[in-house]
Amino acid sequence: MGSDLEKYFEESLQYYNPSASLVEEKAKTLIPESHELHVGPSACARRLSIGAYRRHDEDHITNLYITEEDIVSGSYEDIIPDAIEELLELLEKRPRVIILYVTCIDDLLGTDHEALLMLLKQRFSNIKFITCHIDPIAIDRSIKPGMKMQEQFYSVLDKSDCREKSINLIGNKLQLSNKSEFRNIINSVGWELKEMNSCKTFDEFNDMGKSSLNLVVAPFAKLAAESMKRDLDIPFLMTFSSYDLDTIEENYKKIFKAIEIEMPVLSDYRNRTVKKIKQTVEHLKNMPLVIDSSVIGRSIPLARALxxxxFNVKLVFDGTILFSDVEDLEWLKENRPDIKIADGRNFNMMNMKNSLGDCLCIGFSSGYTLEAKHVVERLPSCFAFGYYGVELLMDRMIQAYDTVADYEKIQEQSEAW
Known part of the structure; x- marks a missing residue:
């Protein structure tokens, strides 16, 4: 495959699940004490605005609509500083950070973002500014909008000469579960875990710049960690969230080696998880499994682990082969050619309805497409790192097996999207 990972699947007309955005509900990374200014045509803002209201996040977001006249006249960039001045007068509390979100039309206009940010920093010296793209046409580029967005979020951190006994989680969209063994293990050796989603104030978030180590828990956050190493001198480890017990153990070994502390005995956690896995395998009675990336971001490694x-894994829905998943993909192709790996975005997937009979889908997208009776629609609104993440998935698989999915109800909940 080489470096041409994006071309593993043939280009085709793509099918977009009408409720696909449901799985991202409440899964948005926020900088504390920040405000978002979305700049673009009114049509582009509709979905974002509805989403903000559904998350009760409308006070955090403002839209600046640009007209055809603004685009044609070239005054697009000129109206932003005045709009921010007006916005600051309306907000009850002055934000510490303003995030400018621009749409794909910005690529066509060729906005000089560096010059714009310099102008804004001169005019509003006590506020940090960053720009982020919401850009579907850039989804096939090597550096995707989500990767760049993560990098921009952490770029507001100040460099510190102080190094605390703390570890940052980089790349988790949701806050680490209180039930995860990970935090307890790290705290037991006198260290602290930090994450953007648990910070209540900007100063608390800014203290992440004092941490001694970054853990990259998702592939799309690698760019952010590389920038933080360069700009903040914080080293990082690639410890992607995994459902493979051997990988989980290896991640723990790497972490404790990096902080130069003897790793505690974790066999009790692993043994408990092994017991839960065996119970789930027996409960599902060899039911065919279909996996997509809407619930578990890395569907191919999950397929290999299950x-x-x-488990009776039959089909994997995926649209992009990540650099982190190539080894697992090649292993499946060589050792388990009966497990089909298909492009979940291809419109032909709609022809597969009912083709597997009674099956259980891990992910709403595959369940909706195949009209499966059993589906792990989503995981709880938390990030489950380590052995607890595996146990949580097993619980949800058992629950899905014992329940018939109500797609009409799910659609009603997501009609606004």
Missing amino acids: DKYG
């Missing part, structure tokens, strides 16, 4: 545990 196959190793004895």
Whole structure:
């Protein structure tokens, strides 16, 4: 495959699940004491605005609509500083950070963002500014909008000469679950875990710049960690969230080696998880499994892990092969050619309805497409790192097996999207 990972699937007309955005509900990373200014045509803002209201986040977002006249006249960039001045007069509390979100039309206009940010920093010296793209046409580029967005979020951190006994989680969209063993293990050796989603104030978020180590828990956050190493001198480890017990153990070994502390005995956690996996395999009675990336971001490594545990994995829906997943993909192709890996975005997937009979889908997108009776629609609104993440997935698989999915109800909940 080489470096041409994006071309693993043939280009085709793509099918967009009408409720696909449901799985991202409440899964948005926010900088504390920040405000978002979305700049673009009114049509582009409709979905964003509805989403903000659904998350009860409308006070955090403002839209600046640009007209055809603004675009044609070239005054697009000129109206932003005055709009921010007006926005600051309306807000009850002055934000510490303003995030400018621009749409794909910005690529066509060729906005000089560096010059714009310099102008804004001169005019509003006590506010930090960053720009982020909401850009579907850039989805096939090597550096995707989400990767750049993560990098921009952490770029507001100040460099510190102080190094605390703390570890940053980079790349988790949701806050680490209180039930995860990870935090307890780290706290037990006198260290602290920090994450953007748990910060209440900007100063608390800014203290992440004092941490001694970054853990990259999702592939799309690698760019942000690389920038933080360069700009803040914080080293990082690639410890992607995994459902493979051997990988989980290896991640823990790497973490404790990096902080130069002897790793506690974790066998009790692993043994409990192994027991839960065996119970789930027996409960599902060899039911065919379909996996997509809407619930578990890395569907291919998950497929390999579940196959190793004895589950009957039949199909993987994926649209992009990540650099982190190539080894697992090649292993599946060579050792388990019966597990089909298909482009979940291809419109032909709609022809597969009912083709697998009674099956369980891990991910709403595959469940909706195949009209499966059993679906792990979503995981709880938390980030489950380590052994607890595996146990949580097993619980949800058992629950899905025992329940018939109500797609009409799910659609009613997501009609606004």
